[in-house]
Amino acid sequence: QRLKQVLINLLNNAVKYNKENGRIEVTTEQIAEVLRISVKDTGLGISPENINRIFNPFERIGAEKTETEGTGLGLAVSKKLMDAMGGTIGIDSVVNEGTTFWIEFPTTLSQHENAGSIQASHSTDQEFCETAGLILYIEDNASNIELVEQLLNSRLPGVRLMTQMNGRPAIKLAAEFKPDLILLDLNLPDIHGSEVLKMLMESPVTKSIPVVVISADAMSHQQEKLLKYGARDYLTKPLDVPEFLRVVEFWVKKNNK
Ligand code: ADP
Numbered sequence: 001q002r003l004k005q006v007l008i009n010l011l012n013n014a015v016k017y018n019k020e021n022g023r024i025e026v027t028t029e030q031i032a033e034v035l036r037i038s039v040k041d042t043g044l045g046i047s048p049e050n051i052n053r054i055f056n057p058f059e060r061i062g063a064e065k066t067e068t069e070g071t072g073l074g075l076a077v078s079k080k081l082m083d084a085m086g087g088t089i090g091i092d093s094v095v096n097e098g099t100t101f102w103i104e105f106p107t108t109l110s111q112h113e114n115a116g117s118i119q120a121s122h123s124t125d126q127e128f129c130e131t132a133g134l135i136l137y138i139e140d141n142a143s144n145i146e147l148v149e150q151l152l153n154s155r156l157p158g159v160r161l162m163t164q165m166n167g168r169p170a171i172k173l174a175a176e177f178k179p180d181l182i183l184l185d186l187n188l189p190d191i192h193g194s195e196v197l198k199m200l201m202e203s204p205v206t207k208s209i210p211v212v213v214i215s216a217d218a219m220s221h222q223q224e225k226l227l228k229y230g231a232r233d234y235l236t237k238p239l240d241v242p243e244f245l246r247v248v249e250f251w252v253k254k255n256n257k
Helices: 002-016 074-084 111-117 125-129 142-155 167-177 193-202 220-229 241-256
Strands: 024-031 034-041 088-094 098-106 133-138 159-164 181-184 211-215 233-236
Touching (some): 002 074, 002 098, 074 088, 133 167, 133 241, 142 159, 142 241, 167 193, 193 211, 193 220, 211 220, 220 233, 233 241
Parallel strands (some): 133 159, 181 211, 211 233
Antiparallel strands (some): 024 034
16 A cells, blocks of 8 residues: 555656656566666656755755646655655656656565464474364455465364455354354455444354454554454454464364363
8 A cells, every 4th residue: 555655656756747748667676685666757857956855845846836736745755655664765867868766675575485484483283283163254355365265274274264255244154154263354345344243242143253353453442442342352464474373273272172
């Protein structure tokens, strides 16, 4: 989301400060451990004395006198976001030829690859196989579902996964199949996850099934609210894989006893 915001700012500027019939080129390249995305335009360019100022808030280096609209905040915000994400933003510009803005990120292993490397810190495979049960995962994002599927397949093969993207049908599934654990996302297409949790807790059929919330919302008041409604745990996205496996294992095993 934040990366998209930065790219939209750079692309916007590449259009706004271009020449008539100008061009924009977006390229990506990986140099050693660094991924670079560049947005190059054929606009008016920025003079060396102005380059130092463009990341300052409200600085429009003369554009305020032209018809090109703007607030002078796009680049300041982009720089803040890049810093916060552990990346960098930079610029190469030649007056009357054009400007290239680039952003760089250090590369990392994917979550799946990371999951493989935690094997050593975990208990033996034998122990994992003893963890068996059924999990209902209520989640509308396909890549999150895929990640959880892969983690369970590789690390807890005895656990079966059932998924449902909407809250209301998921409540029915929970009542019908009585899974050992419910993993619950909060932003669902039909009703909010907190409503799902309330309904599960109100029904005598489902109220004893442990529910663990998995949400990108890391605000503490949201966590407190959900825990008060009856959630047993609250995990934030992006998932901390070892923690996720520990929590799943704990609730599924507890249930087996
Ligand atoms: P805004 O576009 O709202 O004015 P930005 O923070 O995005 O604010 O950019 C700050 C200033 O930097 C702009 O006002 C403009 O003068 C200059 N600028 C930004 N991008 C470019 C570009 N691609 N080419 C030339 N000048 C640019």
